[in-house]
Amino acid sequence: MVTDERNRILGMVEAGQISAAQAAQLLDALVMQQYQRIERTERLQSHTIRIWITDMTTRRQKIKLTATLPVYLLSVSLRMLSRLAPHLDNNTIQHILETIERGNTGRVLDVQDLEEGKRLEIFVEQ
Incomplete structure (x- = not known):
């Protein structure tokens, strides 16, 4: 080309x-x-994502997931995560992906579901 x-x-x-x-x-x-x-392309290669779901009552982590994924797989994974956490809408997922594409790292999401008593945190590392 x-x-x-x-x-x-x-x-x-x-x-x-x-x-x-x-x-x-x-x-x-x-x-x-x-x-x-x-x-x-280099920025979009692979990132390590950490997903923590914590029970706010006991302060114990129910789910602690760490994975190194290319951004396109990360996109699919986040969309699947939205089915498990219905309060994550497409705008939130799009915001997370844009943050990753800009090369930002650290905590990209911190959501507390007071009804369920759960806290969802997503961290991105290079």
Whole structure:
């Protein structure tokens, strides 16, 4: 894809449609796009996620899960988690995924269900 775009730019120079200076600017922009894609891909590789569900009455952890997952699997996992925790809506899940994509780490969710007496915490690490 990058090669095709580069060849197209060079063809435009050869045909006299753009100057060499304009071609240099376009090629620089193309390289920057490629670096940004690589950077984003590296950020999206794998993250360690920790999910803790704690009984608020006894303060004991009922579930303590740690997994290292690529972001696309993390997305599926969080959507499945929303079925177990109905108070997690799509907006909350989307917010968590956007936080991860930006490269943020640490606690990304802390929800307390007072009716059920449970606390859900989600942590993300690189």
